Amino acid sequence: MIIKHSQRHIPLKRYGQNFLVNKNTIQDIVKIINPNIKQILVEIGPGLGALTKSMCQFLEKLIVIEVDPNLLLLLKKRSFYSKLIVFCQDALRFNFIDLFHKKNQLIRIFGNLPYNISTSLIILLFKQIQVIQDMNFMLQKEVAERLISIPGNKSYGRLSIISQYYCNIKILLNVIPEDFRPIPKVHSVFINLTPHTNSPYFVHDINILSYITKNAFQNRRKILRHSLKNFFSKKELLQLEINPNLRAENISIFQYCQLSNYLYKKLNTTLKTN
Structure with a gap:
């Protein structure tokens, strides 16, 4: 009707x-x-x-x-x-x-x-x-x-x-x-x-997660070690058990949260040493 x-x-x-x-x-x-x-x-x-x-x-x-x-x-x-x-x-x-x-x-x-x-x-x-x-x-x-x-x-x-x-x-x-x-x-x-009442995901700073995903998907045809080269070395990606040769759409939300938290700690360490 x-x-x-x-x-x-x-x-x-x-x-x-x-x-x-x-x-x-x-x-x-x-x-x-x-x-x-x-x-x-x-x-x-x-x-x-x-x-x-x-x-x-x-x-x-x-x-x-x-x-x-x-x-x-x-x-x-x-x-x-x-x-x-x-x-x-x-x-x-x-x-x-x-x-x-x-x-x-x-x-x-x-x-x-x-x-x-x-x-x-x-x-x-x-x-x-x-x-x-x-x-x-x-x-x-x-x-x-x-x-x-x-x-x-x-x-x-x-x-x-x-x-x-x-x-x-x-x-x-x-x-x-x-x-x-x-x-x-x-x-x-x-x-x-x-x-979520009990979220499966956690990040220290949602702005960092947003920033990482923005960079990854702006260059979604590039592999991660190129699209995120300003944030992570190939060695760091491997350390996080993330294949540096994958593209942005192949990385899970949990893995993006891992990247976000790693960068958060990295930035805070840099600030403390300076």
Whole structure:
């Protein structure tokens, strides 16, 4: 069943607006999220409110972040608007840590993310991961595949490593283009990202891990002893039991964490001796 979208709003390309309109898909998503009245839920990009309306049936209050003021004017006319706490701003500038301190409770975040900001937004949310219970997002299928990719795959890269370092990630629903208006040229998936409670990975400094992976994958066709030559000698790579002749996509997350921690100690030793 398709929900008719408002003819009064023309979707804007600059905001990446593709509105979910399939009622069955919306119901499936609500079941997946399984909202609880006692939880703090935040929707990024409520759009025309199709998913928002269904979620509000299970909540006293729902926080929504919407950058487009024209959409907020349409939302004001909806019957469920009284349940909304509205922030008219760019989600990339929203401070979830402040919200956590106000509510003193972990936050659940969900939404049909605009494709043009999805990767940047997820990376931003990782930086505030300590206040997040979980995240449930509609994403372009290609982005989701990068999030869950494992070593040896073409889609495996920096985003795979950083995402899996922070979260357990599951694809929960495949969504066809016809479930949206306007119909996008790409397929979508609905995914869950839940922060690790007992992480299998550890680094002393996430910035070093980010920096190493950036250099490795910027030159992904090069072997490690060339792409990471500014950080590690061939001897050091062998010492860490990492084959210096492998390429970036062949190295596991655990091995990248090893490299990060080795470099962290190396840098700190250098600082102490100087």
